[in-house]
Amino acid sequence: MSFEEIKGQARAIKILQKEIATSSLSGAYLFVGPTGVGKALTALTFTKILNCKSDQLDSCDRCSSCRKIDHLNHPDVRVIIPEEGSIKIEQIRDLKRQTGYKLFEGKKKVWIIKEADKLTLEAANSLLKILEEPPPDTVFILISKTQERLLPTILSRCEIIRFFPLSSEALDSIIADYLPPDSRKADLIKKLARGRVGEVLSLIKDENILKTREVVLDILSKKISLEDIFQWVSKCKDYGTTELERILDIIIFWFGDLLILKQGISRRVVNYDRMEELKSEKETYCYGAIKEAIETVERTKGYLKCNVNQSLALEAMWLKLRQYQGRE
């Protein structure tokens, strides 16, 4: 993929293209921003441009260099990812050894370090030494969700390029390549994705997401029964954290809608196709109960990330939501 095809990150791309045009590249970059907004894709495309045989401000995607980088088998390009949860000192030592080699065939050696916030302290200190005396013709691209977990000394050696969640218009244009723009699924995807392209693409492929939503909203839109809860939780056993997070977001949108309706606003309702049920459900919750329901679901999302017993956490959540229903 070329810069021209990457959507929604025009600002970051403009900075990088300007640096290529004026030959003012930094030795090290930190691409920082939420997951799934295009950091890794931009890093790979930037790497292709630095080595592309076309000498343009964008990758040609056809030359042997671009193709090798796309397949991650270019001898001058390396991607480092965490092994068993962290980037270890051995991985950085290996990198250090290889920075001593001459260029094999490219114009720049590029090291992409993904999830750089997972560098162990030892590895980070070792990397710092390389960044302090950067080898010639080498560019480091560190990628991270956050910059807080990186050593300030490493940050000071990097040019920080920020990536942001995509605008609604950028998401629309991506979704429009796959779905009719006013479809229920397109709408739900936009809400669930929160500006993350990766999530948009994954949801487009998810054939069950609308059905899942229907099942959850059916439970929420009437008196929540114990039978419904236990049946639903047992069905969720096969779901991974990502799927469950999506479902919990769907529940949060439901309560968000109730909150909005309580305030007498209806134009921002997410589940507008369920307006009649929302209006009737709005009466069964007091204002405080809706807020507590949202907090409960948010908390459960947090628990699911921490390896708790999934079924117990989900049951506890539903039982609380059941309590809030009809509470004065």
Ligand SMILES: [Zn+2]
């Ligand atoms: Zn090329």
